[in-house]
Structures are given as C-alpha cells and as structure tokens.
Amino acid sequence: AQVTQAEFVKSSVRTEDCPSDGLPEFALVGRSNVGKSSLLNSLVRRKKLALTSKKPGKTQCINHFRINESWYLVDLPGYGYAAAPQELRGDWDKFTKDYFLNRSTLVSVFLLVDASIPVKKIDLEYASWLGQNQIPMTLIFTKCDKRKKKKNGGKRPEENVSDFQELIRGFFQTAPPWIMTSSVTNQGRDEILLHMAQLRNY
C-alpha cells in the first residue's frame, strides 16, 4: 500500500471543476491548522508537496494529488478559525460541503481531529453533519506526538480521543473507524495507507 508516485494535479473551487477521470479519492477535512496538509505530506513522504503553515487558513481550494497514477488524495481548506475573512470562509464551507454531497468518486472522508487539545464543539458539529448526510467517514486523530499540557486541558491524547468518540456516538449507526497519527513521528502512516487500500478494493 506504499506511495511510489505522487503529483499535484489541480486546484478547484467547484465540484464540477474537479478531475473527471473517475479515479477513486479520499478527502482530508478538519479544523484549520489541524494538520491536513502535513498528514498528506507524511503519507507521500514528501516535505512540501502540499503547502503547510503555522498560520491557520493556508489551504484555500480543493487540491487534487494523484497517487501511484491510480487514486487521489484531496487536501481541503479547514473550517473554524482561519486567518481569512469571514466571507471567504463562508465560501470554503459552501464548496467543500457541495463537494462532499456531490462528488461521486469520493470513497471516504477523513475527518482530522487534534488529539492534543480537549474536544471542540465545532468538530462535533462537523462529525454530526457528516453523519446526518451519511457520508462515509474515517476519524484521524492528529498531533498524537504532543505531550499533555496544563494549558491544553491537562489530558493525554488517548484521553481526548476517547472523549471525542464518546461524544459522537449518537451521530452514527456504527462507530466510524479511527486511527491515531502524528506527522512528526509518522505514527499511523502505514495504517492509513492500508485502510485506504482496503476501501479502494471494496
């Protein structure tokens, strides 16, 4: 399930403008700054294929990356806080949700949640929206390398992860699959790639 080839294909802001070759794809979504672009780079073992930043709001389009000539990883703008005007963020929210609802080649959405901080309401709301719309989802917990800190609620990543799972239980008929990751240590990388391979070969 390893990545041997990865290339940026295009940026789109409308579902209709996304690639039309019919290859299956997986989208990375989550709060701004949660680590979507970093995770993509970790999966493809390249430092700067997707652009990352300390400042939330870096990714602003639907970005398609073709992997091994046969499937796509899709990097999306984050929701929630972003160093971008409210109006622009409203647009991101509209076109990403349109993409989730209408992109027929989308195999599964990977919802990224920061495991180094306490559960955030906006992530619960997003999970709820995906559940209500019956969009297939995998939960990816990011930043699991970070140690617990008092100012971040004083809980270990494992504790934040189980809190989150407890709180979303009612949103899904069956609990979504979940993987703990770090783009610093590459924890979870092989597990994600294997999971994506299994989903593609349905």
Ligand code: GTP
């Ligand atoms: P937007 O494009 O703004 O929505 O953000 P994003 O979700 O793509 O986040 P990005 O990958 O740009 O990472 C944001 C910040 O978090 C950067 O400073 C990364 O270095 C850091 N970061 C990402 N993943 C990890 C991780 O697993 N561990 C740690 N410690 N830091 C991480």
Ligand code: MG
């Ligand atoms: Mg990004």
